[in-house]
Amino acid sequence: MNDHSKPTLDDVARAAGVSTATVSRCLNSPDQVIAATRLRVMQAVETLGYTPDFGGRALASRRTNTVGAIIPTMDNAIFARGLQSFQETLSRFGKTLLVASSNYDPAREREQMEALAGRGADGLLLIGSARPDMSTDYLRRRGIPFVRAWNLGSGDGHFVGFDNRAAAAMLAERVIAYGHRRLSMIAGVTQMNDRAADRMAGVRDAARAAGIADADLPVIEAAYTFEDGARAMGELMARTPRPSVVMCGNDVLAVGAMQRARELGLAMPADVSITGFDDIDLARVVTPELTTVRVPHRRMGEAAAEMLIRLITKQPVETHVKIPTAIVERGTLGPPRD
């Protein structure tokens, strides 16, 4: 207590007049220790302000009850919701979540994998499947189970996600059904991001099926801030002929685009229609409310957690869990003016 370095199991044992084994048992399986002893030990723990050292514990017991998640960015709401329920589900199973972010950079993601593996993560959650094989090989070699979420990979491994391509195509079909022929798209950066790439591919699929020429579907890739969306919108609106609709790779970009549209004095959807993807809270906050694709993030987070736990405990498990999506029509999509 007056000693200024942190107390150890040994200190507690000495204070309580028992062996370190007994203290350890008190903490980990209290019913193996008789009540009187337990009380004495707990009191010692309390007065010394003892907290077990995680490193020592992990080293000795060879398990950590920790799982890691590596997300591209914490800087927007896209992953927040899903991660939250991932974490809630995990904690129902007594696991702790460690979150790291990769900034959409595969090299950084790999570093984070090593950091989490080194910290003893029992399993990992990754976003999407666009990454060097080296990275997943590393996890396989270390025997660390992982699930990939937010999209549906085709190969080996475990996925819980949705069909970004089909959902985007469906939305594009709806757009086309409104009579739009001069489409355009603000996609997320597609490199090393299969969600963005799939959404772009889906829109292209639908356009092609409707006989729309590539020239009538200009695509600009933009990073993940309002700013980026706004900038792309500016470029798109400067084109002639001007697109009558701007389909965005996610809601953040869409809101950025709306911002710019307003600055340009363009009414939505009369002058230009805009669509998003994800249906985050933001979508219902802007005026008019955003037409977008609803993705059940909470459900996906839960499913991912359950899958990962089954993997860790070596229970039988599905490899591909598909989460359904739905188009939510609100105020930013309407027929073109002409």
Added chain:
Amino acid sequence: MNDHSKPTLDDVARAAGVSTATVSRCLNSPDQVIAATRLRVMQAVETLGYTPDFGGRALASRRTNTVGAIIPTMDNAIFARGLQSFQETLSRFGKTLLVASSNYDPAREREQMEALAGRGADGLLLIGSARPDMSTDYLRRRGIPFVRAWNLGSGDGHFVGFDNRAAAAMLAERVIAYGHRRLSMIAGVTQMNDRAADRMAGVRDAARAAGIADADLPVIEAAYTFEDGARAMGELMARTPRPSVVMCGNDVLAVGAMQRARELGLAMPADVSITGFDDIDLARVVTPELTTVRVPHRRMGEAAAEMLIRLITKQPVETHVKIPTAIVERGTLGPPRD
């Protein structure tokens, strides 16, 4: 490699034909090892897919280069920006950030403290200073330095933040200067949240100074989602006489309030003025753009990181760093109709 359990230092040493000490040196102070040996070791590391075990390393070296942050919630953007620059600054100093969230619950915060302490955090970032003394005592007893951010405490310890009370008062003065006399407020939950409490106190200060009766400043506390803000707005607008301005404890609540105002067919600022606090990205995305208080989150994050590092390395350090705030007038504040 074909062994399915993770490789250890020993495996690498054996593969490279050196001792574990040499491998360790290769990893931690490569210049102490001759190039030829180093190359051999690094190759072994590579082919085995070795990653040092953090627990073992921490145990042996008694340092972790890890700092922890406990934030109330990841669910909204209020802390994201500041945390991001906190983390960037930290990583410039070779430290890793572990983030935990407390859900605004002091007991949960305490648990997280213990979890992070157990994981060997060299220091901690906490938000605000409303928490049981027991919690900070615990950190002091373990000798773990911590800084509190987002507000300015008056007591002992280290703080980097801004004067929530003065800033809120200043904004309220501005509101009053526009001619408003029937104020109202949607505050964050003030219990165990000094930011929310201070902002409320600030508004009250200004109202009192202007001779506005308490009855003309109804206050509703709301949690931290759009929904909560909208609900509170509904209640406020149902009162008679109806307040001419709604000052919100943060931008998220303000945006929720705007949403409800719109549903009620109220024009802003003609029918009702609304103000926020924080100036997160969201504030410039709504229509009209939100009048709010700008808080330099990035700067605060940096300052907090620097302070914490000085604390950890036992360099001299200021105890109270005040970050300035500014009112940003945009479109949601105007004179009252009458």
Added chain:
DNA sequence: CGTTGCAATGTAAGCGCTTACATGGTTTAA
């Protein structure tokens, strides 16, 4: 009353790493 069995506790061997110290080989200076 001597066994047996069991429950509570102690003993001690590591878990994977770092590092003080020991060792041996090579260079340098006298």
Added chain:
DNA sequence: TTAAACCATGTAAGCGCTTACATTGCAACG
């Protein structure tokens, strides 16, 4: 030529914990 100095590497002792196994004490049984 030899001692001193130095460098690269090895040896081995722990860091704080868990846990298999050993020990103890006591109740229950024949």
